[in-house]
Amino acid sequence: MKVQILQENLNKGLTIASRSISAKAQLPVLANVLLKTDKNRLQISATNLENGVSLWLGAKIEKDGETTIPARILSEIVSSLPAGKIDLEVTENSLSFSSGGYTAKLNGISASEFPKQPTYSTENLFSIPAEKLLLAIGQVAFSAATDEGRPVLTGVLIKIKGKELSMVATDGYRLSLRRMELDALVKEEVSVILPAKTLLEVARIIAEEKGQNGQVSLGYTKEQNQVVFVFPDLELYSRVIEGEFPDFEKIIPETNNSKISIDRESFNRAVKIVSVFARESANIVKLEAEDGVLKMSANSPQVGENTNNLEVKLEGEKTEIAFNFRFLQAFLNAVTAPEIIIETNGSLSPCVFKESGNNDFLHIIMPVRLQTE
Amino acid sequence: MTNEQLWKNVLEELKISISEAVYKTLFHRSCLVSLENNIINIGCPSPYIKDLIEKRYYSFLKDILDRQTKQNNSLLFTVKTIVLKNQMETGPLFTSLSPLSPEEIKNPFGRENHKEEYRLRSDFTFENFAVSSSNQLPFAAATAVAKNPGSAYNPLFLWGGVGVGKTHLMQAIAHEILKGRPRFRIISCPGEEFTNEIINAIRGKTTDQFKKKYRSAQLLLLDDVQFIAGKETVQEEFFHTFNAIQREGGQVVLTSDRPPAEIAKLEERLRSRFEAGLIVDIPAPDFELRTAILLIKAKQKNIDLPMDIAQTIAANIDQNRKMEGFLTRLITESQTKNIPVSLELVNSILGRNTAETELNTKKLKPKEVLEKVAEYYRLKPSQLKASTRVKEIVLPRQILMYLLRVELNLPLVEVGKIIGGRDHTTIMHGVEKITGLLKENEDLRVDISGIRQKLR
Numbered sequence: 001m002k003v004q005i006l007q008e009n010l011n012k013g014l015t016i017a018s019r020s021i022s023a024k025a026q027l028p029v030l031a032n033v034l035l036k037t038d039k040n041r042l043q044i045s046a047t048n049l050e051n052g053v054s055l056w057l058g059a060k061i062e063k064d065g066e067t068t069i070p071a072r073i074l075s076e077i078v079s080s081l082p083a084g085k086i087d088l089e090v091t092e093n094s095l096s097f098s099s100g101g102y103t104a105k106l107n108g109i110s111a112s113e114f115p116k117q118p119t120y121s122t123e124n125l126f127s128i129p130a131e132k133l134l135l136a137i138g139q140v141a142f143s144a145a146t147d148e149g150r151p152v153l154t155g156v157l158i159k160i161k162g163k164e165l166s167m168v169a170t171d172g173y174r175l176s177l178r179r180m181e182l183d184a185l186v187k188e189e190v191s192v193i194l195p196a197k198t199l200l201e202v203a204r205i206i207a208e209e210k211g212q213n214g215q216v217s218l219g220y221t222k223e224q225n226q227v228v229f230v231f232p233d234l235e236l237y238s239r240v241i242e243g244e245f246p247d248f249e250k251i252i253p254e255t256n257n258s259k260i261s262i263d264r265e266s267f268n269r270a271v272k273i274v275s276v277f278a279r280e281s282a283n284i285v286k287l288e289a290e291d292g293v294l295k296m297s298a299n300s301p302q303v304g305e306n307t308n309n310l311e312v313k314l315e316g317e318k319t320e321i322a323f324n325f326r327f328l329q330a331f332l333n334a335v336t337a338p339e340i341i342i343e344t345n346g347s348l349s350p351c352v353f354k355e356s357g358n359n360d361f362l363h364i365i366m367p368v369r370l371q372t373e
Numbered sequence: 374m375t376n377e378q379l380w381k382n383v384l385e386e387l388k389i390s391i392s393e394a395v396y397k398t399l400f401h402r403s404c405l406v407s408l409e410n411n412i413i414n415i416g417c418p419s420p421y422i423k424d425l426i427e428k429r430y431y432s433f434l435k436d437i438l439d440r441q442t443k444q445n446n447s448l449l450f451t452v453k454t455i456v457l458k459n460q461m462e463t464g465p466l467f468t469s470l471s472p473l474s475p476e477e478i479k480n481p482f483g484r485e486n487h488k489e490e491y492r493l494r495s496d497f498t499f500e501n502f503a504v505s506s507s508n509q510l511p512f513a514a515a516t517a518v519a520k521n522p523g524s525a526y527n528p529l530f531l532w533g534g535v536g537v538g539k540t541h542l543m544q545a546i547a548h549e550i551l552k553g554r555p556r557f558r559i560i561s562c563p564g565e566e567f568t569n570e571i572i573n574a575i576r577g578k579t580t581d582q583f584k585k586k587y588r589s590a591q592l593l594l595l596d597d598v599q600f601i602a603g604k605e606t607v608q609e610e611f612f613h614t615f616n617a618i619q620r621e622g623g624q625v626v627l628t629s630d631r632p633p634a635e636i637a638k639l640e641e642r643l644r645s646r647f648e649a650g651l652i653v654d655i656p657a658p659d660f661e662l663r664t665a666i667l668l669i670k671a672k673q674k675n676i677d678l679p680m681d682i683a684q685t686i687a688a689n690i691d692q693n694r695k696m697e698g699f700l701t702r703l704i705t706e707s708q709t710k711n712i713p714v715s716l717e718l719v720n721s722i723l724g725r726n727t728a729e730t731e732l733n734t735k736k737l738k739p740k741e742v743l744e745k746v747a748e749y750y751r752l753k754p755s756q757l758k759a760s761t762r763v764k765e766i767v768l769p770r771q772i773l774m775y776l777l778r779v780e781l782n783l784p785l786v787e788v789g790k791i792i793g794g795r796d797h798t799t800i801m802h803g804v805e806k807i808t809g810l811l812k813e814n815e816d817l818r819v820d821i822s823g824i825r826q827k828l829r
Contacts, residue, residue, distance in 0.1 A: 026398040027425075049398065049421045112428075118420035153463070172464010224420050225452045239419045242454045246463045301577070350466060366466045 001035070001065025001090035003042055007083050007099065009057045013044045014075040016055060016208075016234070019201060021071050022048035029113045032068035035088070035095070036111065037061045041233075045117055046071060051198055051238040054117055065090050066111040077104060118237050120219045120228045126186050127215040128165065130206045136167050136178045137203040139334045139361055144196035145171035152243040155193035160186050168248050169196060174327050175248060175364040176334075190220055193245055194227060198238040202229050205236065251350055252364065256343035258316035260289050261356060264340050268332045270308045274298045275325040277306050284368050285325040290318035298325075321347045322368045331363050379441055380405035386437050393708060399426055404455050411446045413438055416453030423450045492561055496673055497544035503658075503665035508538070511653045515542045519549035522557075522592055522624035526651035528615075532629045533655035536693035539628040542655070543594050546626060550592060560590040564600035568607045575606070583610075588617040591624070598627045603638035612643055625650075660818055663687035663696060670697055676704055681812070682719055688811035689723055689779070691822060699723075720808060723779060737781055737828060739791050745827045746773045749820070758793035772821060774803035780828070 017033050025031040025048065034045040042059040046052060067090045077097070078086070086099040090108075097104040137156075145153035156169040163186070166179045206216065217230040220240075229236040271285065278285050280300035288295045294312045299305030321344055332340075337355035344351045347370055353363040374382075383405075388396055399422055406414040415434070417423035426434070427450050438446050499519070504512045511533075517525040529546075531539045547559050562570075574583035587593065593614070601607045618625055632654065633639065633647040658666060664680075664687040671678035678700075686703075690696045702722055707714045747754045750769040757770050770792060777788045778800065785797035792800075810817050 026394040030398075047421050049419055049425075052421060115421040115428075116424040150463075170464070170466060172466050175466060223452065225454060226420055237420075239454075246467045248467075251466055364466070366464075 001037055001067065001088070002063035003037065003059050003061055003088045005042055005057060005059040005086055005088065007078060007081050007086050009059070010042075010086060011075070011078045013042075013055050013057045014071070014078055016205065017044045017046040017053055018071050018075050019204075020046045020048060020051060020053045020236075029068060029109050029115075031070055031072070032109055032114070033071045033074065034066065034068050034111055034114045035090075036066035037064045045114070047115060047237075049115070051195070051201075051236070052115075052117065053234065053236050055234040057233075067093055067095060067108045068111055068114050069095050069106050069108040073106060117235075118221075118224055118226055118228070120221055120224075122219075124221070125217040125219040125230060126160075126182070126184065127217045128180075128182060130214050130216045132180050133216055134203050134206045136180055137199045139363075140167045140169045140176040140178050141196045141199050141203070142169075142330050142334060143171060143174050143176040143363070144169040151241055152193060152245055154196060155241040155245075156196050156199055157191070157193050157245045157248075160190040162186065168245070170246065170248060173324075173366050174330075175251070177248070177252070177362040177364075179360045192220055192227060193241040193243065194238055195241060198236070202236060205231060205234065252362065253343070253345055253350060253352060255345070256316065256352070257345050258289065258314060258319040258343070260294060260319075260342040260344075261313040261315075262294065262310065262340055262342065264332065264335065264338055266310055267340065270296050270310055271325055271328050271332065274306060274308050275329075277303050278325050282368075283324045283326055284322050285328065286320070286322045286370065288318075288320045289314050319344050319346065320370065321351060322370050323351075323365055324368060327365045331365070334363075335361070374441075376405045376408055379408070379438075382441055383434070383437050387434075390433075392711060398422075399430075402455055404453065406451060406453055408442075408446075411444050412449055413446045414449045414451060416451055416455075418452070418454045420452050423452055426450060493544045493547050497541045498548045499545045501669055501673070502538065502541055502545055503662055503669055505659065505662040505665065507656050507659055507662060511542060511655045514651055514653050515546050516549070518624060518626065519546045522546075522550055523622045527619060528625035528627055528647060528650035530627050530629070530633060530647050530650055530652040531655060532632050532652070534630065534657055536695075537655040537657055538693070539655060540596055543596065543626050543628055547592060547594060557592060558590050559592045559594070560587060561594040561596070563596040564598045567595060567611070568601055568604060571607050571610050584614075587614045588621075590618055591621075593618055593623065593625045595625070595627050597629065599629045599631065599636050599639075602636050605640075608640050608643055612640070612646075615643075615646060657691075658693060660687055660815070663691070663693070666693055667696055667700065670700055674700070674704060676700075676714070678714065682714060682716060684812040685716065685719055685808060686723075688818060689808060691825070720805065723808065739777055739781060739783065739787075742776050742781065742828065743773060743791065745824055746776065749824050749827065760793065771803035771807050772817075772824070774800050775807035776821075776824065776828075778804045780825075 014033065021031060021033070030048060032046075034043070036043040036045070038056060040059075040061055041056040042061070043054060043056050045054040074095075081099050081102065084099065086097070089096045093108045093110050095106045095108055097106065140156055144156055148154060150172070153171055156167055159166045159168075160182070163182045163184070164179060165182055166177065168175065168177045170176070202216070214232070219228045219230065220226075221228075225240050225242070227238055227240060229238075274285050274296045275283070275298060277300055278298035280303050281298070285296060285298045288297075289312065292311060292314055294310045294314075295307055296310070297305065297307040331353050335355050337358060339356035341354045341356050342351065343354070344367075347367055350364045350366055353365065355361055380403075384396075384400060384403075387400055399417075402418045403422075403426070404416045406416045408414070415426070417426055431448060435446065435448055438448070499512075499516060502512060511531055514526055514529060515531075518527075518529050531542055533539055544561065547561060550557050551559070570583060571580075574580045595611075601611055615625060627647065629636065632652060633644050636644070664683050667683045667687050668678060668680075671683070686696060686699060690699055699722070703714060703719065706722060707718060712718060743754050743757060746769055747757055750765075752766065752769060756766055757773055759766075773792060774788055777783050777791065778785070783791075785800045788800045789795040789797050807817070807821075811821070
């Protein structure tokens with residue numbers, strides 16, 4: 001293999017590929033990236049056996065070939081090189097490397113050792129607007145659990161029916177639900193649980209310009225138990241989490257006793273300031289709404305106590321409810337609307353958070369039991 | 374043979390032949406999907422893994438499967454993950470309609486089950502407790518208390534040296550009671566923590582809460598009660614707690630490293646109360662019991678430990694905790710070096726392992742060991758060094774070699790020099806002979822532990 005490529009391109013490709021490599025790869029070849037010539041482009045692939053990525057970079061190919069090279073060392077070198085042309089040449093299983101006055105020779109492992117990229121059929125792909133997907137992932141993925149003890153909850157349920165796609169994630173304490181419209185009708189009904197990590201990676205790739213303003217294609221092959229996200233010049237594969245997602249529909253309250261409308265910014269500020277006192281006492285922030293005023297308070301025996309009064313619009317009964325403020329903060333970080341709505345059924349039932357004027361997004365937080373002294 | 378069994382056998386064989394890293398990465402979550410007309414369908418968790426297994430282990434797997442089934446099979450690979458049957462916890466949002474209490478919020482992930490709330494070690498149960506004639510009485514007392522808490526023996530006072538199983542027995546009582554009555558209010562804490570809690574309660578002016586918590590217990594397990602001796606307020610609070618619990622028919626179980634009569638600075642009224650119940654001591658385990666304990670521990674770690682190896686270890690190490698440490702070491706060593714657990718391996722670690730820990734506590738001089746051994750057998754040190762091969766002297770000499778090697782971790786050549794300039798192979802033979810003999814010979818075990826006592 002003999003290739004000439006720009007440092008900027010190679011660096012960007014290696015950065016993305018490296019993210020799919022496990023920090024503690026059990027097999028040596030899994031710590032490597034596959035470099036391969038594919039028609040007139042250079043293909044880079046990486047995997048941790050659960051998910052994987054392949055991407056293609058523009059390059060001048062002088063001679064075809066392939067090999068695998070330790071990812072960490074290679075990306076460290078490439079990122080330190082100045083912008084400009086890099087010459088790559090593979091002889092046997094080592095990669096010779098030159099750019100300006102710098103030369104290096106890296107030992108690799110034969111490409112035949114590297115696991116084959118999964119295949120997918122282009123017929124079963126359907127496209128999702130990238131911009132909308134990015135937003136939805138940002139609003140849903142943070143609600144997924146992080147402990148591997150409950151594998152299903154570390155995933156995000158993606159359901160597609162007709163033209164509607166919905167995403168749900170929950171860690172058992174809070175839940176996010178986001179619906180979005182697709183441009184085209186999907187023939188088959190799909191319901192898969194994908195690792196939240198995969199979706200966050202998808203969001204990252206979209207944000208890093210790949211596929212922005214465009215479309216992302218999604219394909220699901222049941223037999224292979226995997227999904228693929230197809231971007232221009234990039235494919236991301238991921239396993240599907242098997243198992244049954246909890247029946248989330250039954251916990252979404254249909255009615256409410258009180259409805260509080262509140263300015264997002266001032267609420268955000270209030271949560272931030274009140275929570276200073278909550279950190280010492282199990283992160284609990286208390287909310288009391290009565291006569292158009294929302295009183296937020298937190299206290300801890302060691303630090304002291306504080307309260308903050310906000311003017312709000314209250315419909316229905318006066319109410320009292322307490323939350324872990326970290327959950328409130330996570331929700332507030334995920335929304336952008338100027339006004340948000342809180343709907344409660346008392347201090348013991350799941351509480352709904354929404355954006356005003358947006359019926360496609362719903363967040364539910366389980367309140368904390370109030371200590372009655 | 375069912376498919377599951379067949380696959381289990383195959384995996385066992387794989388474990389032996391390939392490194393653990395490869396096994397865990399590739400085969401850990403694989404399964405056998407079907408076996409029909411000599412076509413074996415193997416499920417792999419992801420397409421990548423499927424590709425790797427197919428490429429690298431096809432013929433290897435076929436070999437094993439053909440041998441196991443005694444047929445000529447063809448293999449087929451598909452992507453399929455094993456779905457774990459046990460339903461995981463889905464969290465309060467789905468399970469309960471009552472919201473969380475602040476304690477649960479502090480640790481929203483990895484919610485504790487009941488046993489962890491009581492801070493009991495899950496392996497400390499009666500089933501895992503090895504009983505022999507030496508510790509039958511404490512075991513019987515503990516089971517009686519578990520059957521009739523509050524009425525059989527109240528309080529139950531268990532005492533004994535380190536690592537004899539005091540805490541194990543005590544927690545086993547709690548486990549046994551929880552089996553039948555999961556809502557039983559159990560408080561389990563070390564004496565030291567009890568002290569700290571009182572101090573905190575006094576400082577934070579929350580003594581009421583403290584009293585409420587402890588006095589409502591139906592079973593109070595207090596570990597290492599000797600720590601409260603000499604602390605007046607703590608003893609007084611404990612006295613009242615003790616009375617309150619007994620009045621309500623609750624059970625108290627205490628452990629200590631010595632009997633109540635010997636705990637200095639223990640208030641008289643407490644001592645008399647402790648003595649009112651049953652006081653049993655747990656003696657240090659004998660050789661047979663140690664072997665049994667070792668086998669139980671090995672089973673818990675899913676290791677198949679052959680009897681002769683277990684006996685060798687039990688004969689050479691006389692403390693339970695050390696034995697457990699040794700076992701862990703043995704397993705790690707055999708896994709990292711990928712060699713089976715064998716007598717040779719045990720012998721090679723034995724020399725290093727015991728010496729390291731012993732040396733840290735006290736510096737022994739080879740000369741002292743020489744003198745003590747000579748003294749024990751009523752010989753002169755010079756006789757041990759001499760070249761005579763009289764039977765009465767040869768055995769003590771070999772014991773000396775063993776002790777120098779095992780306790781002091783001296784190199785073989787060095788040991789040879791000390792014992793009258795003997796060749797290192799002689800020493801090797803001597804040490805091996807004693808290690809082997811220890812397993813069969815009770816007298817020798819008594820002798821060696823006697824000498825060890827003197828050395829301490």
